[in-house]
Amino acid sequence: MKDYTCYLFDVDGTLLDTAELIFRCFEYTCRRFAGIEADRDAVVRHIGLPLRRQLEVYMGPLTDERAREITAAHMEFQLSIYEKFLRPFPTVPEGMALLKRAGKRIGAVTSRKQRTLNLYLEQTALREYFDVLVSPEMTSAHKPGPEPAMKALEILGCTARESLMIGDSSFDIECGAGAGMDTAFVAWSHNDASLLPVAPTYVITDLRLLGARGT
Structure with missing residues (x-):
């Protein structure tokens, strides 16, 4: 794996183990x-999509008013x-600390809205590692499209060629690849890397390996 200047991370299922929390809520x-x-x-399977789209998987189309009520x-x-x-997840705090110490630019690209995104990153002592948090409120189009990743790169002042997108779902890999980035799929995902519609550049088993590249 080559060394990158910028690392963009999905949050749920990639950095934070929220699968049980999300299931209990649904x-x-x-x-x-x-x-x-x-x-x-x-x-x-649908973690990574914006909440309204997830709700409509189970409940069918929702009016704006109904969607707001349920959300x-x-x-x-x-x-x-x-x-x-x-x-x-294991190795995440250590891996993020290594990247930060190496002077890397770090962003989150997530379908989680700012309110709980900031709260959960603070709760898990990860917020300090991020230079930017791109949430659904900041873009008109969302994963799996490339716009969220492109927004993060724009804010960070980085090019796609010098950046890596890390995630646990097809939505993340397609988002990064669509933006012209290399991509990494985390091996602790509930999804199978071999079944993704777009193959990731790498599959990683330990987040500390990313940080070690820059030390």
């Missing part, structure tokens, strides 16, 4: 608003339970 929301049981595999209840519930489930 379990609650689907029961309350649709009278159905959430399917765990389907919930995990507000969903996030209120999430904020009531997140401390029980939120944690970084």
Whole structure:
């Protein structure tokens, strides 16, 4: 793996182990608003999409008013339970610290909105490593399109050729590749790298390996 100037990270499923938290929230929301049981595999498979798009997978098309109502209840519930489930994956804190010490530019490119993004990164002591956080409020188009990654590169003043996108889903890999970046898929993902529609440049098993490149 070559050394890069800029590293862009997805958050949920890449840096933070939020799968159980997200499933518990969809379990609650689907029961309350649709009278159905959430399917765990389907919930995990769609992590990385904006929340409204995820909700419409289970509930069908929603009006703007209905989407706001359900989203507000969903996030209120999430904020009531997140401390029980939120944690970084192994090697993540050490890997991020190594990248920061090496002077790398670091960004988050995520479908999580700013409110909980900042809260969860602060809670897990990861916020200090980031130079920019690109959330859905900042772009008109979202993953798997390239716009979020391109936005982060623009803010950081980096080119695609000197940057690496790291994620755990096809949405992340397609986003980075579409922006012209090399991509890395994390081996702790719930998804299978061999089944991704766009092959990643690398599969990584330890985030510290990224930081070691720059030391």
